[in-house]
Amino acid sequence: MDKSEARKSRRNFLRLGLGAGALSIAGLAGAKIASNNDPVAEKGVKETIKVLTPDGKLVEVEKTSILPPKDIFIDRKEAQKGIPGRKFVMVIDLAKCKNARKCIDACQEGHKLPHDHEWIKLYLLKDSDQTAPYWFPKPCYHCDNPLCVSVCPVGATYKRSDGIVLVDTERCIGCKFCMTGCPYSARVFHWKKPEVSAEIENIPYSPETNVPPKEGTVGKCVFCPDKLRNNELPRCATACPMGVIYFGDMLEDTVTNGTETVRFSEIITSRGGYRHMEHLGTEPSVYYLPPTERQFPWERGYEGIPDSIKSRYDNIDIIKETFPKDSNPS
Amino acid sequence: MDKTSERLLEEFAPQLESPSKKWWLIFGAMLVLFALGIYGLIYQIVHGHDVTGMRDHVVWGVYIVNFIFFMGLSYAGAIISGALHLLKTDWRKPIIRMGELITVISLLIGPCFIIFCVGRFDRLHYLLIYPRIQSPITWDVIAIMTDIVGCLLYLYLSFVEDFAKLRDYAGLKVPAWKKKTYTFLAMNYRGTPEQVKLLKKSKNIVAAMVIAIAIIVYSVLAWIFGVTLQPGWHSTIFGPYFVIAAVYSGTGLLIVLMWLYRKIFKLEEYITKKHFVNVGVMLLILGAFYGYFTFSDYLTKWYGSVRMDKILIDHLFKQYFWEFVVANYIGVIVPMVILAFKRFRTVNLISIGAVITLISLWFNRYLIVVPTLETPFLPIQDDRLAWIKYSPTWVEISIFAAGIAVFVMLMMVAAKFIPIISISEMTEVDETEQVESVEIKPVQS
Numbered sequence A: 001m002d003k004s005e006a007r008k009s010r011r012n013f014l015r016l017g018l019g020a021g022a023l024s025i026a027g028l029a030g031a032k033i034a035s036n037n038d039p040v041a042e043k044g045v046k047e048t049i050k051v052l053t054p055d056g057k058l059v060e061v062e063k064t065s066i067l068p069p070k071d072i073f074i075d076r077k078e079a080q081k082g083i084p085g086r087k088f089v090m091v092i093d094l095a096k097c098k099n100a101r102k103c104i105d106a107c108q109e110g111h112k113l114p115h116d117h118e119w120i121k122l123y124l125l126k127d128s129d130q131t132a133p134y135w136f137p138k139p140c141y142h143c144d145n146p147l148c149v150s151v152c153p154v155g156a157t158y159k160r161s162d163g164i165v166l167v168d169t170e171r172c173i174g175c176k177f178c179m180t181g182c183p184y185s186a187r188v189f190h191w192k193k194p195e196v197s198a199e200i201e202n203i204p205y206s207p208e209t210n211v212p213p214k215e216g217t218v219g220k221c222v223f224c225p226d227k228l229r230n231n232e233l234p235r236c237a238t239a240c241p242m243g244v245i246y247f248g249d250m251l252e253d254t255v256t257n258g259t260e261t262v263r264f265s266e267i268i269t270s271r272g273g274y275r276h277m278e279h280l281g282t283e284p285s286v287y288y289l290p291p292t293e294r295q296f297p298w299e300r301g302y303e304g305i306p307d308s309i310k311s312r313y314d315n316i317d318i319i320k321e322t323f324p325k326d327s328n329p330s
Numbered sequence B: 001m002d003k004t005s006e007r008l009l010e011e012f013a014p015q016l017e018s019p020s021k022k023w024w025l026i027f028g029a030m031l032v033l034f035a036l037g038i039y040g041l042i043y044q045i046v047h048g049h050d051v052t053g054m055r056d057h058v059v060w061g062v063y064i065v066n067f068i069f070f071m072g073l074s075y076a077g078a079i080i081s082g083a084l085h086l087l088k089t090d091w092r093k094p095i096i097r098m099g100e101l102i103t104v105i106s107l108l109i110g111p112c113f114i115i116f117c118v119g120r121f122d123r124l125h126y127l128l129i130y131p132r133i134q135s136p137i138t139w140d141v142i143a144i145m146t147d148i149v150g151c152l153l154y155l156y157l158s159f160v161e162d163f164a165k166l167r168d169y170a171g172l173k174v175p176a177w178k179k180k181t182y183t184f185l186a187m188n189y190r191g192t193p194e195q196v197k198l199l200k201k202s203k204n205i206v207a208a209m210v211i212a213i214a215i216i217v218y219s220v221l222a223w224i225f226g227v228t229l230q231p232g233w234h235s236t237i238f239g240p241y242f243v244i245a246a247v248y249s250g251t252g253l254l255i256v257l258m259w260l261y262r263k264i265f266k267l268e269e270y271i272t273k274k275h276f277v278n279v280g281v282m283l284l285i286l287g288a289f290y291g292y293f294t295f296s297d298y299l300t301k302w303y304g305s306v307r308m309d310k311i312l313i314d315h316l317f318k319q320y321f322w323e324f325v326v327a328n329y330i331g332v333i334v335p336m337v338i339l340a341f342k343r344f345r346t347v348n349l350i351s352i353g354a355v356i357t358l359i360s361l362w363f364n365r366y367l368i369v370v371p372t373l374e375t376p377f378l379p380i381q382d383d384r385l386a387w388i389k390y391s392p393t394w395v396e397i398s399i400f401a402a403g404i405a406v407f408v409m410l411m412m413v414a415a416k417f418i419p420i421i422s423i424s425e426m427t428e429v430d431e432t433e434q435v436e437s438v439e440i441k442p443v444q445s
Helices: A003-016 A022-028 A039-043 A102-110 A147-151 A177-181 A225-229 A235-239 A264-271 A299-303 A307-313 A317-322 B003-016 B021-047 B062-087 B096-109 B112-117 B136-168 B176-185 B193-226 B238-265 B273-304 B307-318 B321-340 B347-374 B394-417 B423-427
Strands: A048-052 A058-062 A088-093 A121-125 A134-138 A157-159 A165-167 A245-249 A254-256 A261-263 A286-289
Touching (some): A147 A157, A254 A264, A264 A286, B003 B423, B062 B136, B096 B136, B136 B423, B193 B238, B238 B273, B238 B347, B238 B394, B273 B321, B321 B347
Antiparallel strands (some): A157 A165, A254 A261
16 A cells, blocks of 8 residues: 555545544554653553554554654655645635734744745735725635746646645745746745744755745745645634635535635635636636625725734825825824 | 968957057956956845845846846847858958857856846756756756857857967967967868868858857747736747847947947958948848837737736836836937938947947846836735835846956957957958959958
């Protein structure tokens, strides 16, 4: 049985909820069985426990030899494959977004991103004179026809079987062609040596988290595959207080924002879901629900943010009109 | 050795002998500029690309502009010298070597700007060890490497005869190492009928090759922009447009160099007004094509006014009004007016027109690269306001200046090493020509 099959059976097992207790699940979720040479374990009382190995065998091991669950480390090669049997999709409900910016904070924190290097941007769009403004969170769209992947000269960015587009910053040469190729400005660059804490500086690099960040390379939203492998939602979806971001699997036809789980096809149909700039033919994996029957006036998204953030919207016409700056402070 | 060669060697020999004080002065000044560029580069390596004006939206700046610009000059040299060689135009003889030198020197400088632009130049070899053929950059890497090999070969082939002549000329007062170098590089060329025939044949083949390669390379360069979806770049016209603009700028540079070398080496006898007018007419035709392509490109963008194209055109006319005027009006109209009317066709005016061509073409490149990146599909928002508009920093400008300085220095060194007027070309007898035409007759300008 190869690795991917092993993982599949493990996940199916988890999904079915057949785990015979927390410890065995822990064992399956990547815990390691410590070596039997441990002298303490040999001397102590031998209390055993039954666990199911990844390849489906039931074995009995000493209780003390089970280590606590650990994040599965996905190396550069493994990261290219994608989680089997998945096709991830994100649905963003524009009716609920009020620029709370918790998605951005969680993303920055979770991926240890340096200041000035943000993977999610929050736009205030107004499509034409007569239409209403709305807040528009923009992660990477993980397109099915990604131009960024096509133009990369060294294969540093790739599309996986589960729909995720990743960047391998150990391969990236920093030519920035992908940044000009992406029509959604989803990619950002490490213009200087990233300020990172000493603890993450030396952890092994995985393209799934893009930690630690590297100077002179490109970064972008990764859909948090490290969370997905543990059957958790991406950080932005979990952090959003409004439940704006739904995430799920196209094959299961289900998306959830953590509190509410809905059929993907149903919500797209009933709410008139769409993809941004469909005409470009990039086939994004991120869908938007139009800002109908809004829960907040859009102005609240501007009023509530600190001044330092406010200044980032100074160049927008609608902001200039609605919140005119006092030209004479006296 | 024939008499004409002897006479020419006698005349050009002082150019190759010990550099004058003035030469050292200019060379020193260029070295200072070069050193400043190196300082800027080291500063950038130490502090990261943060010290450039480039940010997350405008990810390509003056470096890429210079890359396209220098590559353009180079292809122009290739096409001009190749075409003039193949067409056997008689007046090409005194200027063809300048064309060849422009080709090779700017071709060596251009790609260096890529090294300054990429975030990880320590990984540049990945382009060769992990190439993805789907990427236009890979096409470009292959094309440029082919071009460098082809152009160096072409330059060398055109030098061989002169190396042999310099080796054999006893009156040349140069250090022994220089003489030895000539002997080595002449590769035992003795001018036997067989050697002459072989050299001529290979020169013709390589000249034709170089023209084809030049067109391909510059088209590939244009497709780096053309294949993206960005407003202003996503254009089918970009391949031929870039090629024409490149030849236009290179022709301009050729005229400028003709003027300079003529002045410095007092070559009025060889580079006459006729040469300026002839190359000027090429400039006129190319300028007309360049203007036509520019007009055609912007007209279709403006008239149909797809939303993004409209935003880009508005941006060009508001933020970049003067640059646009310089690049696309002055750069077309002024050289054309100078060359279209007989009374303006003086050596100096034609040279001024050529300088304007060069400047306007640099701005044309700038206007292709930067404003498009400033008007992405999603408007620039939720970003530091200081990052929205690009302007080059001193680091980028110092490296740009160093690029020009290197060009000047290499041109100076080349002119000290090999006569700037090709002796072998001057004495060459084309099959169709009469023997009398070989004699050099001074022409009053």
